[in-house]
Amino acid sequence: MRTLRFLKKEALHLITAPETLLLMILFPVAITWVLGTALSSATGHTFDLPEVKMPMVSEGGMLSDIFIANSQASGLTFEKTEQAEVDRRIAAGTLKGYVELTGRDLILHSDDQGSLEAMMVKMYATAFTKQANLSALAIKEGKLGQAVPQFKSFARVEGIDGLNEPNSFGYYGVTMLTMIIMYGSIQAMSLLALEKNARTAQRLKASPYPMNRVFFVKAATACGIILLQALILILINHFVYGIDYRHIGMVMVMLIPLAVFVTSLGVAAYQVLRKAGAASAFLNLITVASVFMGRGYTPMPSDNGLFDVLYRISPIGWINEGLFTYIYQGETGAILSAGSKLLGLGLVMLLIAYALFRREEGSDLVAAD
Amino acid sequence: MLKVSKLVKRYGENLAVSDISFSVNPGEIYGLLGPNGAGKSTTINIITGLIKKDGGTVTVGGMDLDKSLNQVKYLLGIVPQDLAVYNDLTAYQNVSFFGGLYGLKGAALKRQAMDTLELVGLEDKAKNRVKTFSGGMKRRLNIACGLVHRPKMLILDEPTVGIDPQSRSHIMESILKLNKEGMTILYTTHYMEEAEQLCNRIAILDMGQIVAQGNLAELRGLIEEHWFINLKVKGTPPLEALRTVAGVEQIDVSGNALRFRCKNKRTQLRDILDVLAEHHTEIQDMATQEPNLEDVFLTLTGKRLRD
CATH class of the missing domain: 3.40.190 (D-Maltodextrin-Binding Protein; domain 2)
Structure with a gap:
């Protein structure tokens, strides 16, 4: 019961913050439309014909x-x-x-x-x-x-390798989604920093509620809110822009490892850097770099060695590749690979962050803050 | 209710708390009085389990802090010196959250949260976000969050710092009311007037040590041979001549106000007036005073409480 109450409090902090609505939902909706419309030729496989x-x-x-x-x-x-x-x-x-x-x-x-x-x-x-x-x-x-041979009544369009490919809206419907999830790392970091900023860490530590549970409740709430935001974004993209995600429920399940990864990244950044401002700057940088490397802003030429390497080492590249492959070709191999890598890295970072948190809890840092 | 014995806390080479011992009886208000850096907050933080001690024992409600920390936490309520509330939540959400951490739930939590807000005079603001509150209101909410679970002992760490006199008065009234209802209170402050008004017994701290403790009469009695004369004069007072008056230990000058610390005999007033008359110094105001806590601290440590 206490944990449920704690979860509710944490969710309130995120939901009542104006940036949650503006940055995490309205911004990607707007940017998907802008990029999907303006850069419709950039995908290179199809373009929208006039009616x-x-x-x-x-x-x-x-x-x-x-x-x-x-x-x-x-x-x-x-x-x-x-x-x-x-x-x-x-x-x-x-x-x-x-x-x-x-x-x-x-x-x-x-x-x-x-x-x-x-x-x-x-x-x-x-x-x-x-x-x-x-x-x-x-x-x-x-x-x-x-x-007269009996053909189908329409000509089907495919990519040059014989596989389905996304159009511009479909492309940005995925990349903007993963970009915003990546920005969720800052939300996770802010939840952990909140107690220090609000000076409530002392109250929490002086209460009988276990501090280790505080850590995991915050991480779980951040992860849950990130997924909720993702779901809202997917539904808007699907019903307003007509973007096809093949199966929304499956896509949501596939996004869980990414949510765990970004949450862990956020809390680890804060625990290591100990300052919310520094952690926020670091996470902003990592997000922009990962999204760029993962071809989130625009498709990159696939015959460029450097961009290929960057794509393969970017967590956003892994998840984008996995989602595109699942949504447009129905294959789950890439997404499973991406999911296991993200989950593995996420758990390592979470453990490091937790170890640092416990060490701090056992020290005088909370009272000194 | 609380027994602290030979408490020690070091930060590197610095001895923040050195061999402190005191006890707080059930139902009393016990004050820790001292200037900034005396060790008051460090003592409080050890008692509430926020920091580890380097020596000594602490027992709360008969339970050893080291062996039963979690059970002790249920008995204590803390009001930290810094405001420790969530600005983006409402007053009610703050109080009910902290109450929930102590196991309160359902209708009991709701009722206790509203009762606590009423106690601190914030029942009308229950649904307002804390960021819209004044400093005094936030201080009152700060107290409410430490009270909501009805602890056996409430620990307040300088709860009136930086607030307006009206809010301070309200807070002090609330503390007295709580104490009348049976709550034991440990109160730290560097304001002598608060300690004198609220506390049944007081420990005076300086540089990590207790320099004196007892009730007000006992503490005054430590320097009972001293008494004080306050004078306001016109023009420049003849300080050199005044310092020669037998029994005058110290003269504090503040503008045209003079405060004489005198010892033993009660003839100093006549002698001081004689000196002023010889130097044709006009007297505008005069009063004599028994020693207060500030005087006790000054006599025992050579420093002022608010240096």
Whole structure:
């Protein structure tokens, strides 16, 4: 009961701090949007095409219906429109292009034939006409069943190695998440420093509540709050930006070793440096370095030896690699490897921090502070 | 309730507490009076288990501190010299948290927390964050956090440092009220007036040692042959001539106020007035005084309490 009460008190400290909401949740949400939108070409594998809506003038019939129906899988929308309406909009200057489908002709009328929209429509229309011609030839020769293979109705996009890759939002949905978790080390450090700053360490030590439990309660609370913040961020990313995490529950489980690692890093930094300001500066530096090395800010060229080495030694690199591999390829090998490394390092740092804490508890430092 | 015997604490070469012995009876207010650095806080920190002693024994409620530290902690309540409260939590959250550390829970904790806030006059501020409090209010909350679990003995380490007179008065009233209800109190201060007003018995500390202890009458009796004359004069007093008056041991000058420490005979007043009349010095105010604790400390150590 006392421990539950202690946990509640620790959680209150973090939750009521303005920086918890601003820095740990709103900031990464905003930065994911900024980077996801602004650097959408940086991922190099896919980029976001504009939505194309274009009027279509036709004599009606099955061909135009098939043309319109098949276009939607390509991200194009054609709306049946009367010629008079098209002429009126052209005269008003509100229409830049339209498609005309006659008995034997498919014509793209466009003011800007070099635009991306016009190119997309032209590519689709060309593919459509070729397919239609193939079908007509097969019917003419009475070999329809052999002429047209049964493909899927859409073309699938993959990376060059045949594996799924994230788009820009997907990329930053992972890297900003792990970056913010990494900043949680400062939260963990601040919880431990709190008793010294508030001069309440004396009260705690003078009370019958065991000091070793104080240490673990603080570490556990920090870890829990970091994971809660991560969950909130994931839910916002998923429901607002549509970022796919494959299975949110599994991702949360996979983030536990990272949360343990950053908590341990934070408490160890404080116990070693003994000053909150120095520990905070150190943790800021480590976080920025780890995120950069782990390709958190931007994807790095994979053929650069130095960046490769940095990526492989960065804890953020491990977890990012593991998450990408799980989310986009369904493989768990990398995440398990990352998890065990992070957990191992985290436990070592936690033990060091605990040993220093116990040594201090047995000394006169608490009263002297 | 508390027995301290031959307590010793060293910090390197420095002997912070040297062979201190005293005892506090149940239901009394016992004062540790001394200037900064006398060893008061070190003594308190040893009794509350914050620091280890290098010698001597401490027993609280019949239990040896070394053998039963955890049980002793339940008997004690501490009000540290520095404010030890969480500024980002409310007054109620602070008090209930610290009460919870001593095993209080549920309705009993809630009731005791509110009762304690009422005792220190903060019941209206229970839901307010501590960072909005004045210094005096924080001091009162500091006391409440040490009281909430209703300890057998409350230890207050200079609880009125740096606060306004109204808050000080309120705190002292609260302490007297608690003592009337049976609480044993160990009170450290370097304010003589507080010790005189509150404490049943006092130990005077200087440089890690007890130089005298007893009730107020006993302590005054240590220098009972002394008495004091306070004069306010106009112009420059004839100090050389005044120093020749038989029985005047010391003259403290503060602006136009003179304080004479006199010994034995009670004829010094007449002799001093004669000297002033010879030098045509006008007297604006005059009073005689029995020795107070400041005088006791000065006589025994040669220093002032607030040097």
